[in-house]
Amino acid sequence: MTPWTFMVTHRAEIWSATLDHIALVLIAMSIAIVIAVPLGMVIVQRPALRTFSLGLASVFQTIPSLALFGFLIPIPFIGGIGPRTAIVALVLYALLPILRNTYVGLTSIDPAVLEAAEAMGMTNTQILTRVRLPLALGIILAGIRTATVITIGVATIAAAIGAGGLGTFIFRGVAMVSDAVILAGAIPAALLAILADIFLALIERRLRVQ
Amino acid sequence: MHYDRPPMRPVNRTPGNEAPISSATADPIIEFQEVTYSVKGRSAPLISQLSMSVKSGETLVLLGRSGSGKTTLLRLINRMLVPSSGEVVVEGKSTMDWDAIRLRRHIGYVIQEAGLFPHFTVAENIGLVPKLEKWDPARITERTNELLRIVGLDPREFAQRRPAQLSGGQRQRVGVARALGADPSILLMDEPFGALDPVTRAELQREFSELARRLGKTIVFVTHDLREALLLASRIVLLQSGRIVANARPQEFLRIDHPEVKAFTASLQAVPGAPE
DSSP states (O other): OOHHHHHHHTHHHHHHHHHHHHHHHHHHHHHHHHHHHHHHHHHTTOHHHHHHHHHHHHHHHHSOHHHHHHHHTTSTTTOSSSHHHHHHHHHHHHHHHHHHHHHHHHHSSOHHHHHHHHHTTOOHHHIIIIIIHHHHHHHHHHHHHHHHHHHHHHGGGGGGGTOOSTHHHHHHHHHHTOHHHHHHHHHHHHHHHHHHHHHHHHHHHHHOOO | OOOOOOOBOOOSOBTTBOOOTTSTTBOEEEEEEEEEEOOTTOSSOSEEEEEEEEETTOEEEEEEOTTSSHHHHHHHHTTSSOOSEEEEEETTEETTTSOHHHHHHTEEEEETTTTOOTTSOHHHHHTHHHHHTTOOHHHHHHHHHHHHHHTTOOHHHHTTOOGGGSOHHHHHHHHHHHHTTTOOSEEEEESTTTTSOHHHHHHHHHHHHHHHHHHOOEEEEEESOHHHHHHHOSEEEEEETTEEEEEEOHHHHTTOOOHHHHHHHHHHTOSTTOOO
């Protein structure tokens, strides 16, 4: 059986796994953005919290993904078998690139611009919303893009704890020692990552101020 | 008999009609009263017990070496900094009694490299304070175009450009226009022409001295360049280590017998064989 014939015969199943995969990534990314972008804004003013949160987010990144999924299973409320646990793990992975880029984007603004904003009588909120955020947007988006590509890859491992998605085929293929089945999960996952990368790169280019 | 006269302000000075710069009728619009400014962890204060006043309509140049406290002094005026002791009084009110935001919108500010907002067009940069002050859009556009013409840029050509599409000199012109946005009576300028090439700088200095005369604003101008000070100032205040060492009109300034003044006048003759 060639990978191609397997993909054709199982196209409905692959399609539904792809949709599950996208759902996992979208939910995890939304949560990660909602946590990391505001947190990145807060840590600009708070050095102690900055060290702590960037450190913690880095620690999550260093845990091997399979191990992280395993660690989460016994934890009450967020743990267990299934997509919920997987999403928690994916969020933890996605935090660092978004958090770091938000912080870097907000702090790497030309000091003269910030001085002018303050001197012209903008309030702190106005400086944040009208100057810092618009100028940091390109860099923040670059972080979201990195995180998305990572999440699409890591989400294949979520199948190991019963979260579904394209990883299902990869694990099944490994068990069956069948390249065709592995590729039926791996190829769509790779395509998803590439498409997401291109799409977000386009948005990023539009938003980045030269 | 005594009458309560309304404070006189020189308006629209034109070359043939010089306002009395240091006459008793001009009231101080900015006053430093025994101001000290120090930073934690530094033994010497940046500004020590400094008193001086700026009269309405004059162009006061703060001259000094790097670290002499001139920028600090400027930032004390619009409450970007707060005195450790003493008071800075702007238009009869201590900066501490002013709402900081109100005060700043009331005072124009120009810095080196202009500090234009790169994500705004030229028009949006210039119209920022009017917009913050909720002027109506038509009035902002009108004001923006007027200011562009004042600083010698054609609104049709420049209004919609981004700062990145301007030369250094053009950016600085926009910086000046932006500072004039809501028609402030005071203009603070921190080495505004410092980063320009010498030819463009000379051009802008010349034009700006004309403009300053025409607008009749009170201007406090920071520089370390005596030549620039002599060209623009109606009065020069020389600072050294946070203290005033000289305070005089340009003509008198050169004759003051003080080592720091001598050091600055010596810098004028730095190039052998150059015309003085």
